Amino acid sequence: MILRVIQRVAILVASLFASSVLVFGFMTVLPGDPARVALGVSASDEAVAQLRTQFGLDQSLVTQYLDWVGGLLSTNLGQSYVSRADIGPQVSDRLQVSLWLVVTSMLIAAVIAIPLGALSALRHRRPSGLVLSALSQIGVAVPAFLAGILLITLFAVQLGWLPANGWTPPATDPAMFLKQLVLPALSLGLVQGAVLTRYVRSAVLDVQREDYVRTARAKGLSPAAALRRHGLRNAAVPVVTVLGLQLATLLIGAVVVERVFVIPGMGSLLLDAVAQRDLKIVQDVVMVLVVAVLVVNLVVDLLYVAIDPRLRVRA
Numbered sequence: 001m002i003l004r005v006i007q008r009v010a011i012l013v014a015s016l017f018a019s020s021v022l023v024f025g026f027m028t029v030l031p032g033d034p035a036r037v038a039l040g041v042s043a044s045d046e047a048v049a050q051l052r053t054q055f056g057l058d059q060s061l062v063t064q065y066l067d068w069v070g071g072l073l074s075t076n077l078g079q080s081y082v083s084r085a086d087i088g089p090q091v092s093d094r095l096q097v098s099l100w101l102v103v104t105s106m107l108i109a110a111v112i113a114i115p116l117g118a119l120s121a122l123r124h125r126r127p128s129g130l131v132l133s134a135l136s137q138i139g140v141a142v143p144a145f146l147a148g149i150l151l152i153t154l155f156a157v158q159l160g161w162l163p164a165n166g167w168t169p170p171a172t173d174p175a176m177f178l179k180q181l182v183l184p185a186l187s188l189g190l191v192q193g194a195v196l197t198r199y200v201r202s203a204v205l206d207v208q209r210e211d212y213v214r215t216a217r218a219k220g221l222s223p224a225a226a227l228r229r230h231g232l233r234n235a236a237v238p239v240v241t242v243l244g245l246q247l248a249t250l251l252i253g254a255v256v257v258e259r260v261f262v263i264p265g266m267g268s269l270l271l272d273a274v275a276q277r278d279l280k281i282v283q284d285v286v287m288v289l290v291v292a293v294l295v296v297n298l299v300v301d302l303l304y305v306a307i308d309p310r311l312r313v314r315a
Contacts, residue, residue, distance in 0.1 A: 005302065012298050019290045020072075024065050027283045034081045034279050055081065055280075072287060082278045090269060090281070091288055097167060098265035101184055101258070102250045108189025109196050109246065114239075116193075117200025122223050124205060133201065139194025144253065148187035148260045155183060165262040184261040188254060192246050199242040203235040210234070237304060244300030248293040 035051040052058045055078075056067060071078050077087035116132055123129030156164035163180050170177040204227065207213060216226040227235075255267030266285060273281035 008298055008301050012294055015294050016291065019294070020069055020287060021065075023283060023287050023290065024068060027279050028061060028064075030279065034277075055079070068283070072284075077284045078280055080278055081280045082276050087281055087284050091266070091284060094264060094266045094269045095288065097263060098251070098254060098258070098267065100170075100181065101188070101254055101263065101265060102247065104181060104185040105188035105192060105250055105254075106243070106247055108185055109193035110243070112189070112193035113196035113200050117197040118204050118227065120197065120201045121204035121208065122227065124201070132197075136194045136197040136201070139191060140198065142191055142194075144188050144191045145256045145260050147191055148184060148257055151183045151187055152260075165260075167261075167263045180261075184257050184263060187260075188250060188257055192250065196239070196242060196246060200235070200239055203238045207235045240300055240303050244296050247296050251289055251292050251296075 035048045035055065035057060049058070056064055059067075068078070075088055077091060079085065080087055080090075116136070120129050120132040120136070124133070152164045155162045162183055163176075164183075166180050168176040168180055208223070208227065213226050216229065217223065221229065251266075254265060255271060257263070258265045258267040259271065266289065270282065270285045273279075273285065
């Protein structure tokens with residue numbers, strides 16, 4: 001077990017190094033001078049050269065890369081090329097907003113998908129199972145931003161129960177925070193829940209065909225009881241894989257939903273930086289998202305061992 005953890009951590013470190021090189025290299029080959037963009041086309045060459053020196057852009061690429069990685073490790077993300085403001089506090093504040101949205105959406109998806117997926121598998125030859133399967137297939141085809149627009153139209157415009165957009169920190173006004181979180185979290189959670197329902201259904205159907213479940217049924221257990229006692233843990237391994245992929249997808253895919261609901265998260269920060277050609281913020285935000293995705297993958301790999309004792313024996 002310990003050896004497997006060390007192995008996965010080593011892979012994580014190697015992946016982080018490769019990702020940082022790719023992100024840094026991609027940003028350096030983009031056309032345009034960040035100092036010239038920050039100062040404008042009418043700026044003098046002396047002013048541009050001074051700004052390049054201030055941001056370290058006149059140094060070698062190796063030195064720039066090492067300075068950037070050192071800043072990431074110390075959480076000092078440097079200054080924006082455009083606003084000259086520190087990037088670290090901006091990323092920290094926006095990341096908290098995105099995490100609230102992503103974690104809540106994932107919880108909604110799991111609460112919806114696990115019981116409905118299992119029920120759809122148990123009733124897959126009955127009309128109710130076909131209806132659940134059809135509804136989940138429809139949910140897969142609906143984009144998250146479209147679901148958000150439909151929810152705004154129904155609950156904010158027509159019924160007036162919830163605000164259409166905006167964001168209030170939980171420490172400022174918890175009630176308003178919850179109201180503004182409901183619609184964006186639902187728009188992401190319902191769509192991801194539909195996707196997860198299909199995988200849960202498939203995993204449970206595979207488990208029901210196993211010999212140990214049929215043996216439990218032959219001993220007198222009902223289909224639900226046999227699944228609960230003997231099947232759920234085995235069905236959890238592929239479901240955890242999909243959960244990890246969906247969580248990574250939500251971290252990246254919440255960009256559009258944050259725009260729809262005017263939420264100041266990481267997606268909005270990234271899009272604003274791209275629009276302003278603030279490559280420093282783009283570089284830092286992309287790397288933070290990459291780190292989050294790789295950490296999620298590490299946690300999923302370790303959960304495999306915790307769920308399936310056969311993997312512990314092999315390790």
